[in-house]
Amino acid sequence: MFRVVASRMIVPNVHLLTLEAPAVAREAKPGQFVILRACEEGERIPLSLSDWDAEMGTVTVIFLNIGFTTNQLAALEEGKTIPTVVGPLGNATRIEKYGTVLCLGGCYGIGSIFPIARALKAAGNRVFTLLEARSAYLFYWEERFEAISERVIHITRDGTRGYRGHIDRLPEVVKDLGVPIDRIIINGCTFLLKRGSDASRPLGISTWVSLNPIMIDGTGMCGVCRVTVGDATRFACVHGPDFDGHQVNWEELLHRRKAYMVEEEVPFRTSRCNDHGCKA
Amino acid sequence: MAKTQKKTLDLVRREMPKQPPEVRRHNFQEVALGYSPELAVEEARRCLQCPKPACVSGCPVEINIPAFIDAIARRDFGQGIRILKEKNCLPAICGRVCPQEDQCEIKCVLTRKGAPVAIGRLERFLADWEAEQGEPELPPIAPPTGKKIAVVGGGPAGLTVAGDLIQLGHQVTIFEALHKMGGVLIYGIPEFRLPKAIVAREVDYLRRLGVKLVTNFVVGKTRTIDSLLEEFDAVFIGAGAGLPWFMSIPGENLNGVYSANEYLTRINLMKGFLFPNYHTPIKRHKRVAVIGGGNVAMDCARSALRLGAEVRIIYRRSRQEMPARLEEIENAEEEGVIFEYLTLPIRYHGDENGWVKEMVCVRMKLGEPDASGRRRPIPIEGSETVFPVDAVIVAIGNSPNPLIPSTTTGLEVGKRGNIVADEETGKTTKERVWAGGDVTTGAATVILAMGAGRKAARSIHQYLTSH
Ligand SMILES: Cc1cc2nc3c(=O)[nH]c(=O)nc-3n(C[C@H](O)[C@H](O)[C@H](O)COP(=O)(O)OP(=O)(O)OC[C@H]3O[C@@H](n4cnc5c(N)ncnc54)[C@H](O)[C@@H]3O)c2cc1C
Ligand code: SF4
Numbered sequence: 093m094f095r096v097v098a099s100r101m102i103v104p105n106v107h108l109l110t111l112e113a114p115a116v117a118r119e120a121k122p123g124q125f126v127i128l129r130a131c132e133e134g135e136r137i138p139l140s141l142s143d144w145d146a147e148m149g150t151v152t153v154i155f156l157n158i159g160f161t162t163n164q165l166a167a168l169e170e171g172k173t174i175p176t177v178v179g180p181l182g183n184a185t186r187i188e189k190y191g192t193v194l195c196l197g198g199c200y201g202i203g204s205i206f207p208i209a210r211a212l213k214a215a216g217n218r219v220f221t222l223l224e225a226r227s228a229y230l231f232y233w234e235e236r237f238e239a240i241s242e243r244v245i246h247i248t249r250d251g252t253r254g255y256r257g258h259i260d261r262l263p264e265v266v267k268d269l270g271v272p273i274d275r276i277i278i279n280g281c282t283f284l285l286k287r288g289s290d291a292s293r294p295l296g297i298s299t300w301v302s303l304n305p306i307m308i309d310g311t312g313m314c315g316v317c318r319v320t321v322g323d324a325t326r327f328a329c330v331h332g333p334d335f336d337g338h339q340v341n342w343e344e345l346l347h348r349r350k351a352y353m354v355e356e357e358v359p360f361r362t363s364r365c366n367d368h369g370c371k372a
Numbered sequence: 373m374a375k376t377q378k379k380t381l382d383l384v385r386r387e388m389p390k391q392p393p394e395v396r397r398h399n400f401q402e403v404a405l406g407y408s409p410e411l412a413v414e415e416a417r418r419c420l421q422c423p424k425p426a427c428v429s430g431c432p433v434e435i436n437i438p439a440f441i442d443a444i445a446r447r448d449f450g451q452g453i454r455i456l457k458e459k460n461c462l463p464a465i466c467g468r469v470c471p472q473e474d475q476c477e478i479k480c481v482l483t484r485k486g487a488p489v490a491i492g493r494l495e496r497f498l499a500d501w502e503a504e505q506g507e508p509e510l511p512p513i514a515p516p517t518g519k520k521i522a523v524v525g526g527g528p529a530g531l532t533v534a535g536d537l538i539q540l541g542h543q544v545t546i547f548e549a550l551h552k553m554g555g556v557l558i559y560g561i562p563e564f565r566l567p568k569a570i571v572a573r574e575v576d577y578l579r580r581l582g583v584k585l586v587t588n589f590v591v592g593k594t595r596t597i598d599s600l601l602e603e604f605d606a607v608f609i610g611a612g613a614g615l616p617w618f619m620s621i622p623g624e625n626l627n628g629v630y631s632a633n634e635y636l637t638r639i640n641l642m643k644g645f646l647f648p649n650y651h652t653p654i655k656r657h658k659r660v661a662v663i664g665g666g667n668v669a670m671d672c673a674r675s676a677l678r679l680g681a682e683v684r685i686i687y688r689r690s691r692q693e694m695p696a697r698l699e700e701i702e703n704a705e706e707e708g709v710i711f712e713y714l715t716l717p718i719r720y721h722g723d724e725n726g727w728v729k730e731m732v733c734v735r736m737k738l739g740e741p742d743a744s745g746r747r748r749p750i751p752i753e754g755s756e757t758v759f760p761v762d763a764v765i766v767a768i769g770n771s772p773n774p775l776i777p778s779t780t781t782g783l784e785v786g787k788r789g790n791i792v793a794d795e796e797t798g799k800t801t802k803e804r805v806w807a808g809g810d811v812t813t814g815a816a817t818v819i820l821a822m823g824a825g826r827k828a829a830r831s832i833h834q835y836l837t838s839h
Contacts, residue, residue: 115594129551135642135652136551160651176551178588308642308652311549311590312773313614314634318625325618325625330775344625347726351627355653 093173107166113177114149122207123185127310129176130164142203154203181310182333187211191274198224201280213240228253262291289337301337303328383487386415393706412497416444430479433823435459467496514541519836522604524591527555529610529809532825545584559641592779613770613810623720628728632767657763664767665694672765688716688749798828
């Protein structure tokens with residue numbers, strides 16, 4: 093069993109969960125993920141690591157409360173336990189000295205891109221951070237990014253902070269930065285990954301995305317996470333989760349992510365609302 | 373030992389009661405219900421007690437078959453189970469899933485008369501009888517040796533190694549990637565063929581013996597083999613063959629196309645058939661095609677059927693070549709699975725939402741025998757056939773996962789990613805590391821995995837007591 097050390101909503105509907113998982117914390121690297129189950133009857137879901145502390149033996153994940161399992165996780169109180177935290181899974185993001193790197197995060201990806209940005213900085217890169225959200229009140233961890241970035245730039249759909257609009261404005265942002273960017277790394281929802289990659293393509297900047305398809309085991313056994321990258325079928329859990337954003341077949345991935353949209357709602361509608369079907 | 377005596381041949385193989393097909397196709401409960409003591413004794417009495425029993429040579433672990441059958445005939449079931457367990461620590465499982473018709477039973481002299489003794493059913497009977505007697509007594513455990521062994525993978529190979537070594541006084545820890553022990557027995561083989569309570573009983577027995585069971589631990593990720601070797605005196609790798617093959621044909625990544633592993637894991641490990649009480653969804657498809665002709669394909673087909681679908685098995689050769697156990701092919705036929713022999717899918721078409729809606733196949737004919745001795749299927753030109761489907765399950769095989777070899781130094785692997793190990797001892801090319809089961813052979817059988825575990829345990833014990 094894995095004990096909850098911290099659990100809170102950091103901005104509306106975005107939750108942070110810190111769990112005691114010493115074996116995972118010891119090995120964790122930027123860009124990796126864990127698979128969790130919220131209760132004995134629960135499904136297995138992958139969540140990117142946003143932070144860890146090898147000494148304390150803890151790992152931190154940040155997630156949007158959108159489905160049945162994330163709803164259960166969000167409701168966890170400190171001191172409670174969950175039955176599965178397994179990892180660290182997937183390959184770490186490749187950290188090298190690229191020169192100047194633009195780290196783009198949105199939603200839960202603001203959390204998961206932070207350790208990547210931190211490691212890139214430590215490897216001697218100039219790091220610019222671009223944070224994307226619907227509105228200014230959805231940003232978090234800014235002081236963390238301030239500490240390691242040359243600059244933190246914002247883009248909001250409603251224009252309450254920074255650029256107004258969607259990530260399609262990326263070319264403008266890059267132009268305004270006035271420095272050549274050697275690499276773009278994107279973490280966040282599939283739409284952000286796709287539109288960010290589309291927007292960076294004309295700039296000819298190598299763009300890497302952390303994919304987040306449905307997974308069950310997370311070790312290459314089930315193959316539900318397969319994606320087409322270039323001409324090849326890849327398993328996001330073992331070959332990824334990072335891929336060249338200009339090579340990913342986005343249409344297929346978006347379809348595959350929606351495969352269980354209908355079922356996702358069923359437990360909400362049918363569960364005994366006093367216990368939500370399990371004891372977590 | 374019973375004396376050989378002249379008796380009239382009884383050529384009526386006693387049938388094991390089963391749920392009728394029209395009932396069982398709607399539930400996930402076990403199909404075969406097992407012999408009653410009376411039926412078991414009657415069947416056991418058919419055994420001729422041959423002085424040179426051929427059946428024993430057909431069993432990969434050389435169970436003393438005539439002796440345990442004789443014990444049943446004498447109604448000494450306790451003696452029978454003791455004889456079985458000398459060689460096989462998982463008889464309740466092997467009695468259910470062994471391909472007896474290709475192993476022990478095919479060698480039985482009565483096979484020539486069309487009625488081999490039902491060795492597997494008798495094995496199952498004894499194991500079930502033992503379970504009814506309550507918790508089995510624990511065997512004596514040798515004094516502690518102070519040696520520590522790490523077992524990677526909680527399938528039949530790993531469970532066997534752990535059970536054998538703990539009794540010899542060593543400390544044993546099993547590290548399992550999933551959240552439950554059992555390997556394929558838990559995530560692959562369905563409830564209706566192997567009730568999960570039986571697997572749980574075997575795992576619980578190991579716990580009572582003192583084996584440490586660590587789940588949610590992926591060796592190679594959570595910790596490498598090299599790191600385990602710093603803490604443990606020896607490591608046994610029984611990580612199975614869990615990497616699913618696909619055919620690389622157009623449309624294979626459409627929604628509704630599954631690997632057998634995904635489909636079966638959703639149902640068996642995650643209990644998707646109990647959704648929403650269990651939270652992992654499984655679709656209730658209408659028309660399902662299962663590609664392949666092995667046990668895995670039968671299990672997928674019969675699971676999909678139980679979830680309400682019309683199911684077709686698509687197999688590129690003919691019925692004679694199908695590798696699945698005969699009993700399971702017959703069960704699938706009785707339950708109403710449709711078989712399309714000599715048929716090969718070549719592409720899938722999807723709808724506007726990315727869901728598979730059609731499967732295009734070609735028909736085949738059989739040519740000359742290939743390397744495996746089976747006649748090679750050749751496509752018939754102009755024979756394209758379209759099947760409307762809303763799901764396809766690809767069950768054409770698995771190979772070992774590269775995760776462990778790729779994170780371990782000095783571990784040699786073969787062409788198909790299998791870890792190279794000595795057949796007699798399970799020793800790998802790496803010092804203090806042994807391996808056995810599907811991870812060394814590629815997808816094989818439970819009894820072979822168990823047998824490999826036995827041999828490795830013996831070799832590990834020898835090594836530990838001489839070093
Ligand atoms: C659907 C299906 C039906 C079958 N039917 C039959 C049948 O009727 N009769 C028969 O004899 N055989 C059958 N088989 C084959 C049989 O189940 C296998 O041959 C047998 O289970 C192999 O045992 P094993 O211990 O080598 O591996 P497995 O049973 O595969 O167990 C390996 C275990 O190791 C774990 N693991 C893998 N990698 C790691 C890692 N890195 N770290 C930690 N743990 C890890 C896996 O999660 C798994 O639990 C069937 C197989 C399938 C899939
Ligand atoms: S273990 Fe399998 S092969 Fe051996 S006697 Fe039992 S059923 Fe036959």
